[in-house]
Amino acid sequence: ELVLTQSPATLSLSPGERATLFCRASQSVSSSLVWYQQRPGQAPRLLIYDTSNRATGIPARFSGSGSGTDFTLTISSLRPEDFAVYYCQQRNNGRHSFGQGTKLEIK
Amino acid sequence: DVQLVESGGGLVQPGGSLTLSCVGSGFSFGVTTMSWVRQAPGKGLEWVANKKEDGSDESYVDSVKGRFIISRDNSQNSLFLQMNSLRDEDTAVYYCGRGGRKYFDAWGHGTLVTVSS
Numbered sequence: 001e002l003v004l005t006q007s008p009a010t011l012s013l014s015p016g017e018r019a020t021l022f023c024r025a026s027q028s029v030s031s032s033l034v035w036y037q038q039r040p041g042q043a044p045r046l047l048i049y050d051t052s053n054r055a056t057g058i059p060a061r062f063s064g065s066g067s068g069t070d071f072t073l074t075i076s077s078l079r080p081e082d083f084a085v086y087y088c089q090q091r092n093n094g095r096h097s098f099g100q101g102t103k104l105e106i107k
Numbered sequence: 108d109v110q111l112v113e114s115g116g117g118l119v120q121p122g123g124s125l126t127l128s129c130v131g132s133g134f135s136f137g138v139t140t141m142s143w144v145r146q147a148p149g150k151g152l153e154w155v156a157n158k159k160e161d162g163s164d165e166s167y168v169d170s171v172k173g174r175f176i177i178s179r180d181n182s183q184n185s186l187f188l189q190m191n192s193l194r195d196e197d198t199a200v201y202y203c204g205r206g207g208r209k210y211f212d213a214w215g216h217g218t219l220v221t222v223s224s
Contacts, residue, residue, distance in 0.1 A: 034210040036152075043202055043214040044144075044152060055212060087152055091209050094166045096142075096154035 002026055002092040006099035012107040019075040021102045023088035026069075033071045034089040035064055037082075038101075044087065048073065080106075109133040109213045111203045116218030123193050123222070129186040129203030129215055137181035142207035143188050145199035146217070153199075156188065157207030171197075193222045 003026040013019055023033065035048040046055040048064035051071060061076040075082055083106050088099040115127040127143070142157035156177040158165040165177050176189040186203055200219050204211035 032209045036211075038152075043216055044211075045214070046210060046212045049210045049212075089152075089154075089210065091207075095168065096144075096157075096207070098152040098154065101151045 004099035010103045021073040023071045036087045039084045111215035113215045113218040116220045124191045127188040131184045136184040140207040141186045142204040144202045147199045
């Protein structure tokens with residue numbers, strides 16, 4: 001079973017700062033690593049698919065990178081609406097796995 | 108606009124059954140794999156099941172195999188999740204998601220299922 005481990009669990013930053021979130025897979029995966037954003041009380045929203053492709057309507061300040069077992073989501077300059085929980089996800093052997101999430105909070 | 112609307116959640120006793128529904132609009136439902144993803148209170152996301160567009164194949168997370176059944180009616184743009192032998196740990200918000208081959212690119216607002224005596 002593929003396990004995705006996100007770090008840090010909580011990230012405290014100020015608006016305008018750069019955020020870097022990590023997702024590590026328990027085994028090497030294809031390029032199909034995905035990132036979602038979930039604001040309080042809302043459904044998740046697709047941000048990044050295939051490791052580095054922004055979904056429709058996602059601002060350019062969001063970017064994804066990585067390969068093998070280590071992946072990164074970067075938010076170049078935080079806006080107030082970016083403070084939320086972020087999840088990584090990958091499909092392996094017909095099953096989907098999510099990371100446990102990183103909470104991005106205002107410092 | 109793509110829209111997914113879930114319904115059918117509620118309070119059910121352990122061992123009971125419940126069927127969730129999801130109606131999609133704004134896209135070609137019949138050519139899209141569809142999925143259910145759940146989120147226990149205060150916890151992260153957990154994929155539950157998905158069904159291919161033509162109904163030919165379905166997959167489940169191990170914890171619900173043999174208890175939950177995913178189905179769809181493309182003529183009604185609808186996805187269903189029949190949940191049997193419900194347990195306390197099935198308590199969650201259940202989201203309907205468009206996709207499931209690699210990712211979920213649209214989500215409903217969710218419907219809350221509470222399993223409690």
